[in-house]
Structures are given as C-alpha cells and as structure tokens.
Amino acid sequence: MSDDAPRPYGFDTLQIHAGARPDPATGARQTPIYQNTGYVFRDAEHAAALFNLQEVGFIYSRLTNPTVAVLQERIATLEGGVGAICTGSGHAAQLMALFPLMSPGDDIVVCNRLYGGTVTQFSQTIKRFGWKAKFVDADKPGEVAKACGKRTKAIFCESICNPGGYVTDIPKIAAVAERKGVPLIVDNTSATPYLCKPIEMGATLVVHSTTKYLSGSGQAMGGVIVDSGTFDWSASDKFPSLSEPEPAYHGLKFHETFGPLAFTFNGIAIGLRDLGMTQSPMNAFLTLLGIETLSLRMEKHVANAKKLAEWLENDPRVASVSYAGLKSSPYYRRARKVYPNGAGALFTVALKGGYDACVKMVDGVEIFSHVANLGDTRSLIIHSASTTHRQLTPEQQVAAGAGPDVVRLSIGIEDADDLIADLDQALAKATA
Known part of the structure; x- marks a missing residue:
C-alpha cells in the first residue's frame, strides 16, 4: 500500500465541499438550483438504460x-453512510425508511421517548x-430485546430525544438489533x-428532519434517510x-445487484417513484447553505x-x-x-408553578x-403537552418528558446573557 494515500478530510471541510463541484456549464462555485422537472436523454438507448x-x-x-x-451526498458523507435519499419532510423520511422493510402484520420496536408527532405516526x-x-x-x-418478535422488522430510536433531551445509548441498542437480525434506525x-x-x-439507517439543525434557519422543509x-x-x-425479485424491474434483486447501495437504490427507484415524497430543489439548496456552518452553529448552540x-x-x-449536559x-x-462534542441544545424545564406557570412563561x-x-x-420555546405532544395520552406525555408542568427550550446562537435575562423576566411574570 502506498504511503501517499490522501489524508481524510475533516468535518469542517466536508460540510462545505462534500458532493459539490463547480458547475460544468457555467463554472458557478455554489451549487445551482436546478428548478426543473425533466432531463433530456442522449438517445433512446440512454433512456432505456436509466429506466432499467x-x-x-x-x-x-x-x-x-x-x-x-x-445534498444527499453531503449528508451521507457527514454521517459516514454510502448513500442517502432526501424527502419532503422528516416525517416522510421516517415512512420512507420503513417502506422497503415492512409488510402488513409486521411491527417495529420503538423508544417511548420520541417527538409527539412521531409517536402519533407510529x-x-x-x-x-x-x-x-x-x-x-x-x-x-x-426490554427492547424482549419486545422483538418474528414479525419485528426494525428498532427505532432518537439519538437525543425530543423534547426531554435524553440521550440514547446507541451502541447498546445496536447490539440488540444485531442479535435480532434487524436494522436499527436512529x-x-x-x-x-x-x-x-x-x-x-x-x-443501519439514520433519518433526519433536515428542517431543523441541518438547515438551521427555519426556512426549508426536508428530510433524509x-x-x-x-x-x-x-x-x-x-x-x-x-x-427477492422485484416485479416492477423484471425480477431484479436489489441487494444482489447493488450490494451496499441496495437500500438507497430501492428508496429512489421505488420509494420516491411511487410515494412521491420528494424534496424540492429550492429547499435542498437552502439546506446546503445551512450545512456549510453546521459545526460552528452547533458549538454555539451547545455552549449556550x-x-x-x-x-x-x-x-x-x-x-x-x-439536560444531559448537566453533571x-x-x-x-x-x-x-457517546456524544463527546456535547449533549445538544434541546431540553425541558419543569416549573414549580405547574401548567399555569408554563403558559405564562411562554407568553412572557x-x-x-x-x-x-x-x-x-433563534431560541424557541413551546409548551409541548398542549401543542406538539397534544395528541398523546397523559401517560405518554410524561413518558416522553412532555408533562403538563414542562416547557421545551431550543437554545439558539444569540448572546447567552441576553437569553438568560429574557428567561428571568418571563419567569418573574410566570410566578408573580
């Protein structure tokens, strides 16, 4: 092996350059927005090869x-995957992740500390x-292992749980998934x-709502597997x-044909083809811009x-x-x-004044x-029990860390002292 092998690029370099090249037609350095629906084939043979x-x-x-x-290549590179499929939202990504795995009668084993919309979806x-x-x-x-049965097709969890900020011991859950012969989706x-x-x-699979930290500015919806x-x-x-043979492609076997990229090709050729959960080029462009500053923002998010x-x-x-960042x-x-760069910037706060104090704090x-x-x-606040987790039972709300006496905070990148002062005056209103 040559000693001149190229050194691997660092995260900060990859978040800017992975997947991108100067536009061959114009030389544009930033990835263009290809806001079009169709593409011209070289000839009939080329078209047939693409469709096959x-x-x-x-x-x-x-x-x-x-x-x-x-965007797909950039996120796959940052996550250490071989491929990715972008979707119109995080919820779409979750369904798309399950679509090639599940049949009627199958089940998934799911962590009970999840975003309320995910709990409702599942x-x-x-x-x-x-x-x-x-x-x-x-x-x-x-308990995770015990819940896995013959019809279990996946285990699903969040790395840092929304809203409570709990952190999952991914290696231990991955070991269970490996023993049970099912993919772990995080x-x-x-x-x-x-x-x-x-x-x-x-x-095995990682999903994101790219709407959140990857985009970073609350302006572009999207998801990815x-x-x-x-x-x-x-x-x-x-x-x-x-x-097994896929009837829509004349008996092609995805794993046999595409090897490590089997899931990625299936997600595009069947999932996007038939479910149509496509991410728009404009949202992909905005998310690419956001990812360019991901590490810088996350360091500030976590410190705040x-x-x-x-x-x-x-x-x-x-x-x-x-908050798992507290001793x-x-x-x-x-x-x-498991999370050496920090425990994220999402956590909950329980107030001694209960539900009424929470509502007043949010309004204050x-x-x-x-x-x-x-x-x-921007820093965000919400009372999860009456909004994002409203569809859940009281027991489910408490299990998810979204009880009636709790507010969820998503800490932004403003001046930390200004944020403290804002919470201080809001708490004063809430407890007056």
Whole structure:
C-alpha cells in the first residue's frame, strides 16, 4: 500500500465541499438550483438504460435532481453512510425508511421517548398500512430485546430525544438489533452528525428532519434517510423487497445487484417513484447553505444550552431541568461517552408553578420565539403537552418528558446573557 494515500478530510471541510463541484456549464462555485422537472436523454438507448437501473443519471425530479443529489451526498458523507435519499419532510423520511422493510402484520420496536408527532405516526397512522409499533424504554436494552418478535422488522430510536433531551445509548441498542437480525434506525435530528455518528455505533439507517439543525434557519422543509450500507438484507427472508425479485424491474434483486447501495437504490427507484415524497430543489439548496456552518452553529448552540441549563437549575422557581449536559443528569456520563462534542441544545424545564406557570412563561418571553420547531438559530420555546405532544395520552406525555408542568427550550446562537435575562423576566411574570 502506498504511503501517499490522501489524508481524510475533516468535518469542517466536508460540510462545505462534500458532493459539490463547480458547475460544468457555467463554472458557478455554489451549487445551482436546478428548478426543473425533466432531463433530456442522449438517445433512446440512454433512456432505456436509466429506466432499467442499468445506468445512473437524471430522469425526472420526483426521482433525482442535481441539487438534491449534492445534498444527499453531503449528508451521507457527514454521517459516514454510502448513500442517502432526501424527502419532503422528516416525517416522510421516517415512512420512507420503513417502506422497503415492512409488510402488513409486521411491527417495529420503538423508544417511548420520541417527538409527539412521531409517536402519533407510529402508534396511529402506520396502522393503516397494517403495521404496528411496540413502545419500550430504550434505557432498558433487555426490554427492547424482549419486545422483538418474528414479525419485528426494525428498532427505532432518537439519538437525543425530543423534547426531554435524553440521550440514547446507541451502541447498546445496536447490539440488540444485531442479535435480532434487524436494522436499527436512529433519528439523529437533534444531535446532527457533528455531535453523534450513529452509523459508527452500529446503526443501519439514520433519518433526519433536515428542517431543523441541518438547515438551521427555519426556512426549508426536508428530510433524509442515510444508508450505512452495512446490513445484509439477504441473510434471512425478512426483507423480500430488498432480497427477492422485484416485479416492477423484471425480477431484479436489489441487494444482489447493488450490494451496499441496495437500500438507497430501492428508496429512489421505488420509494420516491411511487410515494412521491420528494424534496424540492429550492429547499435542498437552502439546506446546503445551512450545512456549510453546521459545526460552528452547533458549538454555539451547545455552549449556550449548557450555560442556560446551569442557570435554570439553580433558579428557585424551577423544579428541574432535563439536560444531559448537566453533571446532575443521570445521562451525564453517557453523554460524555457517546456524544463527546456535547449533549445538544434541546431540553425541558419543569416549573414549580405547574401548567399555569408554563403558559405564562411562554407568553412572557421577548427574545425566545413561541414556535413549533427546533434547531433554529433563534431560541424557541413551546409548551409541548398542549401543542406538539397534544395528541398523546397523559401517560405518554410524561413518558416522553412532555408533562403538563414542562416547557421545551431550543437554545439558539444569540448572546447567552441576553437569553438568560429574557428567561428571568418571563419567569418573574410566570410566578408573580
């Protein structure tokens, strides 16, 4: 082996350059917005090869688009995957991740600490496909293993859980998934690949709502599924969509034909083709711009979150703060080990005044914005039990860390002292 092998690029370089090249037609350095639907084929033979999956290229923007393709490669590179599929939203990414794996009667084992919309999607919506979700405590790997049955097709968790900021021990859950012969799907939205690399810890697939930290400014909807390329889809008969002949492509077997890229090609050729959950070129362009400053923003997000959490923890008006970056957190040691760059910037605060104090605090902020989003450069606040987690039962709300006495904070990149002053005056209003 030559000693002159190129050194691997660092994260800061990859977040700017991965997947991108100067535009061959114009020399434009920034990735253009290819705002078009179709692409001219060289000839009939070229068109047939593309439609037969014998050649990679652009056919129709529901399937592939040059701007979106750059975003897919960039996120896959940052996550350490072999490929990625961009979708119109994070919720679309979750369904697209399950689509090649599931059949009617199948189930997934799911962490019970999840974003409220995900809980609703998994506990209610997927029933219409004949799928089922089993909710368990991911802090107890034995329960995760026990819940896996013959019809279990995946295990799903969040790296840093929304809204409570709990951190999942991904290596332990990945070990369970490996023993059970099923893929582990990790929602890495709240952590981003800067704080957490689930694939390096054994995850098969990683999903994001790119709407959040990857975009960073609350201006572009999107989602993505990253394929690790490490799962053996042909090791059993559990995943026929990937291992068995596909009728729509004259008996082609995705895993046999595409190897590590089987899931990625299936997601584009079948998932996007038939479900149409496509990300727009404009949103892909805006997300690419956001990713260019991801590491810089995440460092500031985390530093601000730690400072605010420590201040809130010592405030007599606060009952508790759920943030794994605090030494008092039961997740502190885990976070230091699994998330060495920080425990994120999302956490909850329980107020001694209960529900009424929470509502008054939300209404009393001036810099924080009352918004149903997270991962913005701006600091955001919301009362999860009455909004994002409203559809859940009281028991589910408490399990998810979204009880009625709790507000969720998404800490932005403003001046930390200004944010503290804003929370201080809002708490004064809430407890007056």
